[in-house]
Amino acid sequence: MNIWLEPFQFEFFRNGTVAAVLVGALCGLIGVYIVLRGMSYIGHGLSHAIFGGAVVSFVMQWNFYLGAGLWGFLAALLINQTVRRTKISVDAAIGVITTASFAAGVALISRYQRFTRSFDAALFGNVLGVTRQDVLVVAGVTLMVAGVIFFTYKQLLFTTFDAEVAQVYGVRVAWVDTLFALILAAALIASMQILGVTLIAAALVIPAITARLLTDSFNHMILISTLTGAFTGLAGMYLSFYVDVSSGATIVLIQAALFSLTLALTSWRKRAAHRLLDTHIQ
Amino acid sequence: MQPLVELDHVTFGFGAQPVLEDISLHLHPGQFAALVGPSGAGKTTFLKLILGTLKPSRGEVRLHAHALGGRGAPRIGYVPQLETVDWNFPVTVEQVVWMGLVQRSGIWPWPGPREKEKIGETLERLGLGGLEGRHIRDLSGGQQQRVFLARALIANPDLLVLDEPTTGVDMASAENILHMLADLNHQGMTILISTHDLNTAAAHLPWIICLNRRIIAQGRPEDVFTVEILNQTYQGDMLVIRQDDMLLVQQKPHPHTYHEVVPDPVPGEVPSPAK
Numbered sequence: 318m319n320i321w322l323e324p325f326q327f328e329f330f331r332n333g334t335v336a337a338v339l340v341g342a343l344c345g346l347i348g349v350y351i352v353l354r355g356m357s358y359i360g361h362g363l364s365h366a367i368f369g370g371a372v373v374s375f376v377m378q379w380n381f382y383l384g385a386g387l388w389g390f391l392a393a394l395l396i397n398q399t400v401r402r403t404k405i406s407v408d409a410a411i412g413v414i415t416t417a418s419f420a421a422g423v424a425l426i427s428r429y430q431r432f433t434r435s436f437d438a439a440l441f442g443n444v445l446g447v448t449r450q451d452v453l454v455v456a457g458v459t460l461m462v463a464g465v466i467f468f469t470y471k472q473l474l475f476t477t478f479d480a481e482v483a484q485v486y487g488v489r490v491a492w493v494d495t496l497f498a499l500i501l502a503a504a505l506i507a508s509m510q511i512l513g514v515t516l517i518a519a520a521l522v523i524p525a526i527t528a529r530l531l532t533d534s535f536n537h538m539i540l541i542s543t544l545t546g547a548f549t550g551l552a553g554m555y556l557s558f559y560v561d562v563s564s565g566a567t568i569v570l571i572q573a574a575l576f577s578l579t580l581a582l583t584s585w586r587k588r589a590a591h592r593l594l595d596t597h598i599q
Numbered sequence: 600m601q602p603l604v605e606l607d608h609v610t611f612g613f614g615a616q617p618v619l620e621d622i623s624l625h626l627h628p629g630q631f632a633a634l635v636g637p638s639g640a641g642k643t644t645f646l647k648l649i650l651g652t653l654k655p656s657r658g659e660v661r662l663h664a665h666a667l668g669g670r671g672a673p674r675i676g677y678v679p680q681l682e683t684v685d686w687n688f689p690v691t692v693e694q695v696v697w698m699g700l701v702q703r704s705g706i707w708p709w710p711g712p713r714e715k716e717k718i719g720e721t722l723e724r725l726g727l728g729g730l731e732g733r734h735i736r737d738l739s740g741g742q743q744q745r746v747f748l749a750r751a752l753i754a755n756p757d758l759l760v761l762d763e764p765t766t767g768v769d770m771a772s773a774e775n776i777l778h779m780l781a782d783l784n785h786q787g788m789t790i791l792i793s794t795h796d797l798n799t800a801a802a803h804l805p806w807i808i809c810l811n812r813r814i815i816a817q818g819r820p821e822d823v824f825t826v827e828i829l830n831q832t833y834q835g836d837m838l839v840i841r842q843d844d845m846l847l848v849q850q851k852p853h854p855h856t857y858h859e860v861v862p863d864p865v866p867g868e869v870p871s872p873a874k
Contacts, residue, residue, distance in 0.1 A: 474698070
């Protein structure tokens with residue numbers, strides 16, 4: 318059988334690959350706004366906060382998506398409001414709020430030791446466990462996030478560029494921030510199963526900064542970052558199948574390699590352009 | 600006459616040294632005014648109170664659109680200080696100007712044909728035609744200032760507010776921008792700017808507001824630019840020279856030379872011409 322199609326005979330691989338491609342694209346898309354706002358750390362923080370929420374909803378026997386989602390959304394709002402209303406900087410606010418939330422999860426786990434095992438997946442991602450229902454959730458969240466970004470494109474762009482001036486021009490910045498916190502929390506929850514709490518931050522940041530190196534246009538940055546995320550999701554799944562390494566780690570390593578390559582190429586090109594300019598002057 | 604902007608005993612900040620204290624001011628439709636004062640005098644805070652991004656601790660800020668025959672809140676065009684702009688942000692000139700239409704354009708994430716036309720016209724009007732696709736960093740200081748002016752103008756504002764429009768651009772561009780503003784004012788636009796360049800203000804603006812936590816004085820430049828008022832505003836020794844209709848404002852010459860300040864300087868060396 319064709320080497321490219323062989324893994325697709327397994328249902329876990331089919332589900333996992335669709336989910337990884339969607340999650341890669343989703344994180345790449347949202348990552349653009351996160352990187353440009355200088356909030357790279359928020360993905361890392363919020364996914365930890367959501368872990369706390371997941372444990373709490375498990376103990377309380379709430380629905381995982383609802384409980385963890387609400388928890389993440391509230392944490393994102395709390396970070397936003399803390400930054401806007403106090404002198405506390407964004408990295409400090411993320412550090413306090415999300416780490417406390419993660420600690421709450423860890424505390425609960427150590428109290429009720431019986432479910433320690435299943436939370437390995439939440440921490441490091443487990444693509445083998447992706448079910449059809451998970452794929453549907455990821456697809457739904459991806460559609461929703463893409464829709465929100467499409468229809469609030471201008472408002473989001475202006476708020477990301479300069480929130481204070483956007484407010485003067487009539488953008489309801491608080492509302493835009495809330496909406497963004499909501500889609501971010503949804504995206505993180507959808508990604509948790511694939512990438513795990515500890516690796517989501519990289520998937521949010523790496524495609525976006527890679528795209529930033531390649532273009533000065535916002536539209537192109539969105540496009541390149543989303544496609545990079547999707548492509549590395551696919552490539553990571555294949556590689557992890559053949560070398561038998563955790564899929565989340567493989568995806569992130571491929572992204573990091575792509576970023577390093579882009580960085581090397583763009584700085585080499587810049588130096589070459591300078592050299593050309595210098596020889597012209599002489 | 601009904602003022603367009605009204606500040607009624609406005610205080611911002613708390614404690615013994617609030618940022619602004621007991622500010623009362625009227626700005627009438629068609630006025631062209633400059634807010635002057637030293638750094639830390641509260642100029643930017645003053646503007647932000649009018650823009651509504653800051654709320655007064657005491658007193659009230661009122662904007663009256665009906666002063667212009669309109670209803671609701673007047674539309675404000677705001678040009679921030681160039682140094683507050685994130686120049687590494689990946690946006691083109693066209694996208695920045697398009698942001699000015701954020702409340703009016705359709706729901707699509709790109710400008711429609713009529714918006715594109717309007718953006719083109721506005722850029723043309725400000726001498727920026729053909730620069731639509733440029734990244735904002737790849738422009739001169741004067742062009743950068745005009746791009747942000749274009750973003751403010753494209754929405755047809757009732758009031759134009761500019762924070763330090765002559766800072767960070769060369770002298771010719773500053774002159775150019777002030778003449779542009781004077782033209783707009785001539786067409787009826789109400790304009791308020793902040794500046795620390797007193798001579799430029801004296802030569803271009805018919806109304807000056809001297810600010811240092813409080814309003815020290817306001818009036819026409821020839822009435823306001825006196826040694827007493829400027830000393831009080833700048834807490835320093837100012838010198839005002841009047842010649843014919845022109846005003847020259849200067850800090851008093853220092854009563855010393857560098858010989859006294861650096862008594863034992865290390866001399867530099869002029870390298871010999873190229874070998």
